[in-house]
Amino acid sequence: MSFLIHRVRSTGPLISRIVAALFGGYALAALSSVAVLALPLSKPQAVLTGMLASFAIYAGAVIWVFAVRSALKAWAGLLIVAVPLLPLALSVS
């Protein structure tokens, strides 16, 4: 039982980071690609801008997740960026 706990303890943060990177990163990129519609651009241009920038955001999020000291910080960072974008995204969709 303690072996199991030990395994979870040692690989848990890594798995958490992988999840944050793969899915959290994508979610953040997707969110920003919708939030961008709130900018004062014509709709087609805004949509395209959102798409174009999304990969940079995704890559940036992945790097962030693995650059910070703890898995907790990784998630926190993603959430902090997501929080202001969420109302923007909801307002335009």
Place this chain on the structure above:
Amino acid sequence: MNHLLPFALSLSGFTALAFAVRRQQRDVIGRPLRPTTTYVLRLAGACALLLALGILVAEKGWSIGLVLFSGHTSIAAGIVLCALIGQARMVR
């Protein structure tokens, strides 16, 4: 359009820049060069690269010129880097 001149300029530009670095001077020539020489090499290298860019943009316009410049400099940098590696291995 003659690609030879811009390429030759890129190649000599990177070579000059490479020799403006102390490490290269020590490894290849054997001793560090005088500061003035280093400065001149750096200047000459940068000028050669800018000249290459200028020629390409003048002949082909900005968009294609920039793409060509990127291609020429990538290959030229690669050749200089490989030559340095080769030289280091031979000395070993």
Place this chain on the structure above:
Amino acid sequence: MSSLHTWAGLLLGWVLYAMFLTGTVSYFKDELSQWMRPELPRLSQIPDQAVVAQRVAVELGNIAPGTSQWSIRLPDERNNSVYAFWRTAPRNPGQRGFGEGNFDPATGQRVASRDTLGGEFFYRFHFQFHYMPVVWGRWLAGAAAMFMLVAIVSGVITHKKIFVDFFTFRWGKRQRSWLDAHNSLSVFGLPFHFMITYTGLVTLMALYMPWGEQAAFKTPAERQQLSAELSAFIQPGKPSGQKMPLASVADMVRQALERWGRDNVGRVTVVHPGDAAARVSVARGEAGRVSMSPQYMEFDGATGKLLMVRESVGPAAETRGVLYALHLGRFSDTEMRWLYFLVSFMGTAMVGTGLVMWTVKRRQKLPDPERPYFGFRLVERLNIASIAGLSIAMTAFLWANRLLPHPLESRADWEVHAFFIVWVLTLLHALVRPARSAWAEQLSAASALLFLLPLLNAFTTQRPLWQSLFEGDRVFAGIDMMCWALALLHAVLAIRTARQGAISQPALKPKRQAPIAVTSREGAG
């Protein structure tokens, strides 16, 4: 961060290598297609595009009457046939059906040459693979591209000093050539690698990030607003039902040629040909402008009247057009195309050396080199089949093109099957043979197949190398000679691998000191 680089590179590394190699080759896909259709004579000059367009338009009217849309790509410097596709009744409900074919510009009829996908196979494989739904393939390609992007960024961060010490990239005295090669290839091609990866994602960004589009556009009309910024395709609206013959396509193309210059029309698309509501769009060719954003002239299909000219799009759309163009490189003339090819080839080598480097580094840390752990063995064998094996498979594809009888039912498909069958065989070979021998054997096999290909060509077609050289047929001569150049490359690699295999066994003990030097340097860098 360096583990991120290693894992990001390794997990989909084999997929990336295949994408890179097929992508590199695709820069010459049109030339390859010509080589794979040797019955079609080379065009010493580009035929009048207006006349060709009319010919093929008439033929399509015969082949596909009542189709809602057809599109033709006109011949140019690199293409000696006309590629056309048209909408047909869908095979499965909900899907779009379409037919396609290559047409002879001189007669307007389908080409009388062997049925083959030509260079298009490598091109399509590059971003959607094969034997799987197109969308899955594109998602896999996109995932691989994201991994690559992360690998590039993490690679740069791991070697922050790259930009400070560009030329003083130093390595331990005992490290092997793979490490030198991977590092130097990554560094000097960095602008290209980063550009090609990001722009690759951009080409399919509507698939990967549809959310903005879905949130912003609720009606098809609104969505049209967006598509108009992206391509010259006119959506087929409702046909009027009133039959009227298509006006002279040749005249429309001539107007376009006047506007954009000789031989500079790329594509002609017609919706509802033969109907009163027909529309024709004549799009500009790709040469000379670094952008794929739509530039086209729209005509009334029944009367031939010019309705509108579209020559600019919004800034974001133009940015996307430029990025798309940078990836495809279709604006290139011959010299630029060769630059693209060479630097892309370096990128391929970068991915390959990275994969090999993983096993080289890990082998030194193995507690028992004779019995490596499963993960190591897996990577080692996959490397062999994915790198050396891919060369063999791609060459086998060309061999199949020359050897398969024609006519043959589904001949084009069989060429592709040959590619995959051979590739699987290389995997089996890699699993069965000891790793070091497998490398040398496969690289030698690739070398032999590449070397013999021009000879095979001489024996099975009317276009042997000496004739191509004599006639100044750059395409055929170029490809034949490229085969020999690649054969030489593979031979050199085979010899080096065989030699390293012989030396490295007794040298394993002293080399154990090298990893410490490596890791401490990486830690510092």
